Amino acid sequence: MHYLSTRGGIAPIGFADAVMMGLATDGGLLVPAEIPQLDAATLRAWSGLSFQDLALEVLTPFVGDEIPRADLRALIDRSYATFTHPEVTPVIKTGGQRILELFHGPTAAFKDVALQLLGNLFAYLLARDGSQLNIVGATSGDTGSAAIYGVRGKERIQIFILHPKGRVSPIQERQMTTVLDANVHNIAVQGTFDDAQRVVKSLFNDLPFKSAYRLGAVNSINWARILAQTVYYFYAWGRVSGGDPAQPVSFSVPTGNFGDVFAGYLARRMGLPIERLVIATNRNDILTRFVKTGVYAIEDRVHQTLSPAMDIQLASNFERYLYHLHDGDTAQVRALLGDLQDTGRLSVDPARHAQVQADFSAAAVSDPETLDQIRATFASSGYILCPHTAVGVRAAQDLPGCVCLATAHPAKFGEAVREAIGQEAPPPPSLLGLLEKESRCVELDATPEAIKGHLQSVLEVPT
Numbered sequence: 001m002h003y004l005s006t007r008g009g010i011a012p013i014g015f016a017d018a019v020m021m022g023l024a025t026d027g028g029l030l031v032p033a034e035i036p037q038l039d040a041a042t043l044r045a046w047s048g049l050s051f052q053d054l055a056l057e058v059l060t061p062f063v064g065d066e067i068p069r070a071d072l073r074a075l076i077d078r079s080y081a082t083f084t085h086p087e088v089t090p091v092i093k094t095g096g097q098r099i100l101e102l103f104h105g106p107t108a109a110f111k112d113v114a115l116q117l118l119g120n121l122f123a124y125l126l127a128r129d130g131s132q133l134n135i136v137g138a139t140s141g142d143t144g145s146a147a148i149y150g151v152r153g154k155e156r157i158q159i160f161i162l163h164p165k166g167r168v169s170p171i172q173e174r175q176m177t178t179v180l181d182a183n184v185h186n187i188a189v190q191g192t193f194d195d196a197q198r199v200v201k202s203l204f205n206d207l208p209f210k211s212a213y214r215l216g217a218v219n220s221i222n223w224a225r226i227l228a229q230t231v232y233y234f235y236a237w238g239r240v241s242g243g244d245p246a247q248p249v250s251f252s253v254p255t256g257n258f259g260d261v262f263a264g265y266l267a268r269r270m271g272l273p274i275e276r277l278v279i280a281t282n283r284n285d286i287l288t289r290f291v292k293t294g295v296y297a298i299e300d301r302v303h304q305t306l307s308p309a310m311d312i313q314l315a316s317n318f319e320r321y322l323y324h325l326h327d328g329d330t331a332q333v334r335a336l337l338g339d340l341q342d343t344g345r346l347s348v349d350p351a352r353h354a355q356v357q358a359d360f361s362a363a364a365v366s367d368p369e370t371l372d373q374i375r376a377t378f379a380s381s382g383y384i385l386c387p388h389t390a391v392g393v394r395a396a397q398d399l400p401g402c403v404c405l406a407t408a409h410p411a412k413f414g415e416a417v418r419e420a421i422g423q424e425a426p427p428p429p430s431l432l433g434l435l436e437k438e439s440r441c442v443e444l445d446a447t448p449e450a451i452k453g454h455l456q457s458v459l460e461v462p463t
């Protein structure tokens with residue numbers, strides 16, 4: 001399998017190089033040159049597999065022969081041994097809803113599914129070629145801690161995570177800053193997640209700096225993130241459909257950076273019978289507006305909501321979708337991104353807009369509706385939703401049988417949950433005692449210069 005850039009500026013590369021490159025060196029995102037196609041017999045056979053066995057099958061065509069099968073299997077086993085649920089990502093039924101619980105990993109959010117694997121993958125590839133990696137990532141709350149837990153204490157890796165100061169939940173902040181391993185560096189920046197993400201991308205686009213400091217990516221710009229997240233769509237479909245390829249399943253996906261829902265889109269492009277794929281946004285509804293109008297238009301500001309991990313305007317994986325929507329025409333992708341840069345908006349033609357509406361449904365859910373959904377689900381079943389999950393459940397209210405992705409444990413968002421139902425969710429052991437622990441974090445401006453200066457002072461010389 002080879003990987004190309006959405007902007008057409010790199011020669012095809014293999015899986016390991018794609019994982020290490022993170023953002024493509026022409027500023028685009030890496031995508032597979034072709035999407036493997038599954039037949040009905042394969043879907044049926046995969047539907048009974050354990051999560052780990054399934055992950056091996058889903059990943060194999062994308063990895064190619066770059067990692068021996070036994071090694072890939074060992075990486076997968078090690079990555080999901082840290083999950084507390086034997087099924088890794090179980091589907092449960094509560095009231096009329098199906099919930100795909102993605103929060104049984106070490107940091108209680110769906111990011112663990114990909115970042116436990118990516119951490120082990122990085123360590124494996126670095127040990128193999130004897131090199132080092134300095135990871136730089138941005139977080140609106142969950143990627144940061146999941147990435148940190150994926151690589152803490154690992155040889156050959158340093159990790160620098162930028163989070164927007166005061167815009168992540170107190171638990172999320174402490175999950176990151178209480179990790180005191182010497183290779184972990186937390187940075188609080190003024191501004192929004194979009195500001196942090198912009199700085200990270202600008203460091204990756206500074207190719208001499210990226211190469212001298214061996215920068216690596218943990219955000220969903222890294223193809224391995226998308227790939228690993230694709231597995232649970234297959235898993236959930238198998239559990240719900242019983243493996244009957246004539247039984248499509250719908251999914252509702254709380255969306256911010258468009259990585260998770262893009263993983264679902266990839267699964268469907270591979271042949272997974274997905275009926276509706278719902279983009280569920282909060283008040284930051286640029287993607288919902290795009291699905292409804294065909295126009296992707298940036299608003300003047302990012303709104304702070306009760307689902308803070310989705311307080312994002314510039315959804316980085318949207319570029320991957322634009323690429324597929326335009327059948328891999330990189331010139332068109334570049335032209336559209338040029339429009340976005342110059343005018344703050346881009347639009348697709350009517351035929352493509354119709355395709356967007358065939359690919360996705362979308363709904364924006366307000367904070368009052370989010371609270372109302374947490375309340376209603378609790379009243380009807382005693383189940384507590386996190387505010388992000390509540391956005392997804394609300395967006396799917398007219399889709400009976402839809403699988404709603406539960407992207408975080410509700411105990412991570414105590415204030416919102418208490419506001420809704422007058423009590424907090426009992427925390428899993430991994431979230432206990434965080435507020436009392438020692439923490440470490442520096443505060444810096446959200447500028448490339450400030451972050452580069454910090455990296456240079458910590459790393460002293462390029463490693």
Ligand SMILES: Cc1ncc(COP(=O)(O)O)c(C=O)c1O
Pocket residue numbers: 109110141142143220254255256257258259260261309310388389407408
């Ligand atoms: C709890 C939670 N739900 C949903 C999302 C949105 O996922 P994505 O950015 O992949 O769209 C995030 C952040 O990414 C998150 O942390």
Ligand SMILES: N[C@@H](CCOP(=O)(O)O)C(=O)O
Pocket residue numbers: 138139140141142143144218219220221256257259309310316
């Ligand atoms: N919501 C995310 C934002 C970063 O998204 P990513 O999936 O691209 O890493 C977070 O929790 O940090």
